[in-house]
Amino acid sequence: MLTKRIIPCLDIKDGRTVKGVNFVELRDAGDPVALAKLYSEQGADELVFLDITATVDKRKTLVELVTQVAKEVRIPFTVGGGISSVQDVYALLAAGADKISINSAAVKNPQLIDELAKEFGSQCVVVAIDSRCADGIDWVYTHGGRTATTLQSKAWAKELADRGAGEILLTSMDHDGTKAGFALELTAAISGALPIPVIASGGAGSMLHFKEVFTTGKADAALAASIFHFKEIGIPELKLYLDEEGVVVRK
Amino acid sequence: MKVALIKYNAGNVQSVCYALERLGVEAELTDDPQKISTADRVIFPGQGEASSAMAYLKERNLDQVIRDVKQPFLGVCLGLQLLCTHSEENNTTCLGIFPQLVKRFVPSADGQEKVPHVGWNSIENLVYNPLLKDLPDARHLYYVHSYYATLGEGTLATTHYIQDFTAILHRANYWAIQAHPEKSSTLGEKLLENFLALPST
Numbered sequence: 257m258l259t260k261r262i263i264p265c266l267d268i269k270d271g272r273t274v275k276g277v278n279f280v281e282l283r284d285a286g287d288p289v290a291l292a293k294l295y296s297e298q299g300a301d302e303l304v305f306l307d308i309t310a311t312v313d314k315r316k317t318l319v320e321l322v323t324q325v326a327k328e329v330r331i332p333f334t335v336g337g338g339i340s341s342v343q344d345v346y347a348l349l350a351a352g353a354d355k356i357s358i359n360s361a362a363v364k365n366p367q368l369i370d371e372l373a374k375e376f377g378s379q380c381v382v383v384a385i386d387s388r389c390a391d392g393i394d395w396v397y398t399h400g401g402r403t404a405t406t407l408q409s410k411a412w413a414k415e416l417a418d419r420g421a422g423e424i425l426l427t428s429m430d431h432d433g434t435k436a437g438f439a440l441e442l443t444a445a446i447s448g449a450l451p452i453p454v455i456a457s458g459g460a461g462s463m464l465h466f467k468e469v470f471t472t473g474k475a476d477a478a479l480a481a482s483i484f485h486f487k488e489i490g491i492p493e494l495k496l497y498l499d500e501e502g503v504v505v506r507k
Numbered sequence: 508m509k510v511a512l513i514k515y516n517a518g519n520v521q522s523v524c525y526a527l528e529r530l531g532v533e534a535e536l537t538d539d540p541q542k543i544s545t546a547d548r549v550i551f552p553g554q555g556e557a558s559s560a561m562a563y564l565k566e567r568n569l570d571q572v573i574r575d576v577k578q579p580f581l582g583v584c585l586g587l588q589l590l591c592t593h594s595e596e597n598n599t600t601c602l603g604i605f606p607q608l609v610k611r612f613v614p615s616a617d618g619q620e621k622v623p624h625v626g627w628n629s630i631e632n633l634v635y636n637p638l639l640k641d642l643p644d645a646r647h648l649y650y651v652h653s654y655y656a657t658l659g660e661g662t663l664a665t666t667h668y669i670q671d672f673t674a675i676l677h678r679a680n681y682w683a684i685q686a687h688p689e690k691s692s693t694l695g696e697k698l699l700e701n702f703l704a705l706p707s708t
Binding site: 257258259261296301326327328330331332349350351352354377378379380422423448450451452453476477506507 | 521522525528529554555556614618620621622623624625626627628629647649650652667668689690692693695696
């Protein structure tokens with residue numbers, strides 16, 4: 257049976273791993289390649305690297321990091337942050353990334369999703385949605401959650417799937433950093449309505465939260481950062497717990 | 508050992524190179540028929556679309572080169588599908604090494620099973636074969652695909668998604684894996700290691 261995926265996310269700045277609480281305050285959590293290998297050995301199913309520097313002169317550092325990760329890590333990984341063109345994607349895939357994740361650039365130019373899907377195949381195109389709720393409506397935000405848009409999250413997710421996105425990485429900004437659990441309702445609404453997998457992100461604080469997002473939230477995968485980086489939850493114990501609770505995971 | 512990776516218009520070959528490097532083998536990415544036919548092992552990796560891949564292979568006469576290979580040959584992902592007889596992906600006649608047909612997954616009516624099939628899934632119904640020798644306890648491989656090969660002669664292992672499909676195939680000196688062994692942790696690495704250890708023909 258196809259298993260539910262556990263995905264640690266490594267936020268990268270200047271080649272180092274950091275994790276922001278609500279994207280603002282950054283804490284250093286180590287060397288990305290070492291951390292990636294460790295997670296892979298512990299049973300992580302995939303990895304996501306989000307480059308939050310993403311300035312032009314730092315792109316080279318990112319490509320070098322991707323090469324290093326691809327050489328040493330035996331599980332799939334996604335790279336995101338500041339990607340805005342077919343050329344950016346080509347460089348990262350050629351360096352060994354399995355998938356790329358785009359966010360702000362997709363909002364600015366939705367046609368880019370069609371182009372990437374056509375050029376590289378949907379399987380490597382992940383589109384991230386940062387969603388925040390206001391007056392009962394879920395809105396799409398860009399630029400690491402700093403910029404509001406006029407797009408509604410559910411309709412946007414549908415458009416992404418229609419344009420050829422391979423997966424949706426859905427982050428609830430209301431839940432991110434709270435450790436109070438994933439956005440179950442929003443995740444279920446989007447995952448249930450789409451023919452493509454949804455990776456839920458934001459709010460993981462306990463093992464129960466993962467079970468909830470896979471059952472009630474209908475997520476195909478769950479992503480978290482600080483709880484893994486600071487060893488609040490170990491991936492082996494999380495997998496064991498989910499298995500006992502009847503969630504199909506890779507052991 | 509000389510390993511040739513067939514170069515064509517398909518993605519994701521770099522990861523296969525790195526996986527072989529981790530096993531201490533330097534592979535050469537090439538579309539030179541001479542290099543392919545004199546290598547000790549030939550790997551046919553790739554992600555992409557069947558009809559454009561077949562057109563590309565034919566233009567360069569690589570279709571015949573692949574049919575003529577005598578040494579151990581491994582198709583991966585799209586490589587497996589192209590070795591089959593026919594693919595529903597743009598109604599493509601494939602290389603015909605294996606009798607299997609390639610069909611598109613039809614999503615389940617309840618929407619529970621999505622297409623593409625992405626993620627880790629288990630291999631089952633294993634048939635004894637040198638490629639599957641001394642496998643670790645892990646039974647999951649990493650998959651990303653929308654089309655699958657039907658079951659049939661030469662199916663060495665199956666995976667279940669919506670229905671059972673061919674996970675691993677073998678006929679004569681040709682083997683093929685639908686998943687991505689280069690991205691499948693310990694089990695994937697062992698499959699590649701077993702492929703490299705097959706007796707030369």
